[in-house]
Amino acid sequence: MAEHIAGPEIERLIQLLARLPGLGPRSARRAALHLIRKREELLGPLADALHVAHEKIIACSVCGNVDSRDPCTVCRDERRDHKILIVVETVADLWALERAKAVSARYHVLGGTLSPLDGIGPKDLNLASLPDRILAEAVEEVILAVNATVDGQTTAHFVTELLADLPVRITRLAHGVPVGGELDYLDEGTLAAALRSRTDF
Helix, strand or coil, X not given: CHHHHXXXXXXXXXXXXXXXXXXXXXXXXXXXXXXXXXXXXXXXXXXXXXXHHHHHCEECCCCCCEECCCCCXXXXXXXCEEEEEEEECCHHHHHHHHHHCCCCEXXXXXXXXXXXXXXXXXXXXXCCCXXXXXXXXXXXXXXXXXXXXXXXXXXXXXXXXXXXXXXXXXXXXXXXXXXXXXXXXXXXXXXXXXXXXXXXX
């Protein structure tokens, strides 16, 4: 085990890396050793970047995106279509849709999905500000770009009910998004096709 052959500083690095998505204990050990071997090229710059990120990166008070500015760069972009608001589960989904370059709209990041089994209810998500934001920004269409999972669809239905009395068209992604699929893992072409072929919810 690593704790018997490495000092506490290395063991802490491995434990923290192992918490990252897609990295288990073995991958974390490999990553830690690589960082240590490339101390000047990687470890130092990474430490600096993490420090700056910790100090400067915040959640946008308008949409929930992460940036070093508030409102974020997306919300400040006057070229975007203010009449369309894309509701996504996570910032990773927002970034995936931006890579697809299919729609130049604004976003609303929920911060997850409703999941009764995990104890995640409406109050745990960025839902309360959504109706007021739609009215204040004169949004005409809300695109529910949530994942095609059980929790994602449950969340989509809840949002639809939440906005039922507002004068807004509600659509969802269509062709190309497989059931059980997650947006961040889909290619840009598939996402662009899904946005173009969106349907009423």
